[in-house]
Amino acid sequence: MEEVLPTPAPRRVDSSSFQQLDIPTNPRPTLQAHMPTPHPHTRQPRVEPDPHRHVDVQFELRRAGQGTRPTARQDPPDEYYHQFNTHRQSVHYEHQGRTPSRLGDHQRTRLPPRNPPPARNQQCSNQRENGRSQSDLDEEEQVRSFMSSKKGRFVLRNGDVVENGRLLIADESKEMEKGLNQMSPVLTHWLRTFKSYIPLTAFNKIFLAGDQAEWSRRKAPSESKIEDGSASLRVYGGAPPPDELLMQFEDWIDVMTLFIRYVTDAGWQTLPERFEGHRRVVMEIREHYGWMIALRYCIRIRQGVMRDTIDGKIKNFSHLQSAIFEEVKIIADSRQERAYRTNPYVENGPLSHMNPMTGLAKPSALPSSKRTAAETFPAKTVKAEPTSGDWIPSAKWRTMSKDEKTAAKRDQQRSSRRRDDDRGREKDRYYERSDYCDRGKDYQKRSPSRSRSPRGGRGKGRNRRS
Secondary structure, three states: OOOOOOOOOOOOOOOOHHOOOOOOOOOOHHHHHHOOOOOOOOOOOOOOHHHHHHHHHHHHHHHHHHHHHOOOOOOOHHHHHHHOOOOOOOOOOOOOOOOOOOOHHHHEOOOOOOOOOOOOHHHHHEEEEEOOHHHHHHHHHHHHHHHHHHOOOOOOOOOOOOOEEEEOOOOOOOOOOOOOOOOOOOHHHHHHOOOOOOOHHOHHHHHHHHHHHHHHHOOOHHHHHHHOOOOOOOOOOOOOOOOOHOOHHHHHHHHHHHHHHHHHHHHHHHHHHHHHHHOOOOOOOOHHHHHHHHHHHHHHHHHHHOOOOOOOOOOOOOOOOHHHHHHHHHHHHHHHOOOOOOOOOOOOOOOOOEEOOOOEOHHHOHHHHOHHHHHHHOOOOOOOEEEEEEEOHHHHHHHOOOHHHHHHHHHHHOOOOHHHHHOOOOOOOOOOHHHHHHHHHHOOOOOEEEEEEEEOOOOOOOOOOO
């Protein structure tokens, strides 16, 4: 075991004790001394310390502690620690009555972290790139605040005015363009996403104008409610569009052209081109197979395109789709639709009593649902003629006294009875008044005062004497 010597009291001596022990005051040069001055923002390479130099320093320190036991101890120079780790610094260490035998006895702290290079101001660079000044950005911020608040009035430097959430353009050279009728918010969202089916009859100009007028009096649903697709979602402002299967070829040409324009206005570029090819295919089918096959083919294609799929793919439908074409041909043949050049399901058509979707008779055409002429004939209302004792107006009734109301009720009850002097009037007798001359020669008018007994006697009290 190593002998442990008692530690004497510390005392201070000058630095000549290190020179007597031949400890070099200037350490030998290291690799760091020959390296160029690094840039403050450049990552410095780590310099590994020399292990032999580490052992030499420990040996010199131990020898210094043993040789100068009577004298005071002194910390070694700071240069010994800077050559091992450039990221550490020596701090003054107070000895506690013993000789430091290893470098770990000296307290070391890390250097302050390097400051990262200042980040470039992205906003300033964008300003330089776009050529906009700070005043332009401040004006845009004010415009956004006025537009979001929908209140107040703000005049821009170019003359435009933001008022009540609307931007009023001052440039007179910008005229209003001929645009499309505004569709309902739900149809606009569906046309932008192509995830829900929209019937082609909804793109009729007359229907769109009426639907826009109805939506102007209603509150539009939010985007989140449209995305949820709840059952209470209102799609149209008024009545829904007519059935597609009742369209004629002339109507289909107009609505299909308008439909392609709305698809283009919604931001699609490829779909309008494919719908143009689809329109040519439908016209060729109508030329060779009839209109009903072409109409059913068009509906089936759009139903397959305007829906939400798992993979999100929309196949190229600008050419004839053989599987769908064979399907609609079978349906048309089973319902005998190929014999008609036009739509037979329209009003007063040969198949107007049939349902074009199911092929069955409509409920209104069934025998059980037919009503007779007596049921359909409007009922005639007969109004009773007012009598002399008819009702009294409520305004007058409220002003009448209690006695007057009682008398009025009594008069109403009497009016239903015939008065005494009216009895027998307007009644036909058992003979006509003008038939006296037709009764024969022997007929004599009976005196009113005579008795009417069948025996023909004198009347009572005729010759009665008092």
